[in-house]
Amino acid sequence: MICLRAAFPLTSSFSSSPLRRLALKPSSSRAAAAPAAMSSAIAAPVEHIVLIKVRPEAAASGAAAAMVSSLQALSSVVPGLSYIHVGPVLRLRSPAAEALGPTHVLHSRYATKPDLAVYAAHPAHVAAVQGHVLPNALDTTAVDWVNAALAPSPVTPGSAVRLTLAKVKEGVEVPQLVEKVAAATAAAGEAKGARVSFGENFSPARAKGYQFGMVAVFDSVEELDAVEGDGKVQEAKAAVRPLLDEVLVLDFVVGPAAVEAPAPANL
Template sequence: MICLKALSSPLHLPTLRRLNPSSSALRVAAMSSAAASPAIADPIEHIVLIKVRPEAAASGADAAMVSSLQALSTLVPGLAYIHAGPVLRLRSPAAEALGPTHLLHSRYATKQDLASYAVHPAHVAAVQGHVLPSALDATAVDWVNAAPLPSPVSPGAAVRLTLAKVKEGVEVGKLVEEVGTATKAAGEARGAKVSFGENFSPARAKGYQFGMVAVFNSVEELDAVEGDGKVEEAKAAVRPLLDEVMVLDFVVGPPA
C-alpha cells in the first residue's frame, strides 16, 4: 500500500485539518448504497469533490444534496456503489487550497455504465436540483483500477484519496507503473486495499492526471500507517515523478 501524502512538497509539511460540517451534514455523514461495495476486480472509479457554499451548509441544503446523490443507488442501473458525504480531513496544501467540503465516490463495472449514469434522468435531476445550487466548485476524476486486487468498501471504512499531477516530461503511465511496483513492495500495510489509475476524464479534473484510493477498516488503522517504513520507502520511490499532490480522508457510514 502506498499513500502519496504531500510528496510534491517535501519541505512543507501538510496541514492537517478536520472539517466541521453542519449538524445536518453529520446526520448524513457518509451513507453508502450497500453494506459493502462489490468486489469488482477492475472497477471504474468516479470521484467528485464538492466545495459547498456556506449558506448551503447553514440551511441544510448540503444534507439534501447528499441524500439526493445517495438515492441514485436504487435509481440508476449499473451503479455498483455510491458514497456521498463530508470530507473528514484535508491532508495536503493542495487540498487546503482546493477546499472541498464534500465528495462523491462511485464505482461501475464498465465505462459504459459510467456514461449511462452521467446522462440518467435521476442523476441529471440531482445535479441540477441540488449539486449546482449548493456548490461553489467541483472537481471530478475517473480512472480504471490498475491495482491487481479489488478494494471493497464497507461501512466504517476510512478512505484516503490521492490525486496527483506528474512533472513535465513524465508520462502518467510511468507513474501508474511505479505506483504498482511500489505498492507491491510495500505490501498491504495495516490491511489497506488500494485502487489507482490514470484519469481518463480531464475536462473537470483541474489538471490532476492520476487518482488513488486506499481503503482501511477504520480511521484508527488509517492513522496507524503514518510513518510505516515500507510506506515511506514506497513514497520515496515515486516522489521524483510528481509535481503536485492532493490528499484527503473520508469515512464511509452505514447503508442508506
Template structure:
C-alpha cells in the same frame, strides 16, 4: 458530465502528465508486476470533489443534496456503488487550496455504465436541483482500476484519496511503476486495499491525471501506515515524479445507511 456525491455538513477536523492514451496495456503490465493476485478487477472509479457554499451547509441544503445523491443508488441501473459525504481531513497543501468540503465516490463495471449514469434523468435532476445551486466548485476524476486485486469498500472504512499531476517529462507509466511498488509494500505490511489508474476525463479534472483510493479499516490504521518507515521510503519514489497532489481522507457511511460493500 457532472456526477457528484453526497453533501452533508463537513467535520471540523485538522487538517499523479497527460498520459498517452495508448499506454493502457502498458499500465496493466506495470500494475501486475510484483503483486500476487488470482484475478484482476477493473471497476470504473468516479470521484467528484465538491466545495459547498457555507450558507448551504448552514441551512441544511447540503444535507438534502447528500440524501438526493445517495438515493440514486436505487434509481440508476449500472451504478454498482455510491458514497456521498463530508471530507474528514485535507492532507496536502493542494487539497487545502482546492478546499473541497464533500465528495462523491461511485463505481461502475464499464465506461458505458458511467456514461449512462451521467445522462440518466434522475442524476440530471439531482445535479440541477441540488448540486449546482449549492456548490461553489467541483472537480471530477475517472479512472479504470489498474491494480490487480479487488478493492472492496465497507461501511466504516476510512479512505485516502490522492489526485495527482506529473512533473514535466514524466510519463504516467513511470508513476504507475512507483505506485505499484509503494502499494505492494503497504499491502505486505497491513493488507491495505488500493485502486489506482490514469484519468480518462481531463475536461473536468483540473489537470489531475492520476487517481488512487486506499482503503483502511480505521483512522488509526491509516495513521499507522502513514508513519511506517518502509511505506515512507516507497512513497518517496512517487513524490519525486509528481508536481502536485490533492490528498484527503473520508469515512464511508455507517452500516445503518450505507449500501453493501463494493467488491468490483
C-alpha cells in the same frame, strides 16, 4: 499496499462550466441494464470521484444534507452503479487540498465505462445535479480512472479512505507513474491493512489538471492513521515522489448508507 499522503497524494466536475459535469457524457451502451447489486469489490472498477465545495449558507440551511441524500439515493435507481458514497470530507491533508477547499466527496464505482456513462445520463442523476448540486456548490472537481491494481479494494460502511490526486512533472508520462505505483504497492504489500485502487484519469477536462487518482481503503480511521509510521509505506512514497508535481490528499469516512452486497464469486 500503500497509502500516499501529502507527499504522494490523489480526487471529479460538472459540464462545460465547472459546475455542470458530474460524470461522463451520455452513452447508449447498456442503457437498459438492470440495477446492479451494490458491491465495491469489483476487481478492476471504474472509479468516479467528485469533490464538491459547498456554499457556507447551504451547509447552514440543511441544503447540503439534502444534496447528499439526493445523490446517495441514486444507488437504488441507476443501472450499473455498483457502489456510491456521498458525504463530508474528514480531513484535508495537503496544501493543494486546502487551497481547493472541498467540503464533500462523492465516490462511486462501475464495472465498465459505459456503466458510468449510463449513470451520467440517467434522469435521476441529472435531477439530483440540477436540483441540489448546482444551486449549492461553489466548485467541483472530477476524476475518473480504471483500477490498475491487481486486487480489488472493497469498501464497507465505516471504512476510512485516503484519496490522492496527482499531477506528474514535465517529461513524465502518466503510464510511467502508474507502473511505478504498481511496483511500489507490490513492494509495500498490505501495509497496515490498506487496499488500493489507482489509475490514469480519463476525464482531463474536468480534473483541474490532475492526471492520476488513487484511493487507499482502511477498515477504520485508526488503521489509516497507523500507516503513517510504516517503513515500507515511507519507502514506497520515496520511490514515487520524484515523478510528482502537485498532489492533493484528503480523507473521508464511508457512511452507513453506502451498503454493498458481496461481490460475485468470479470477481
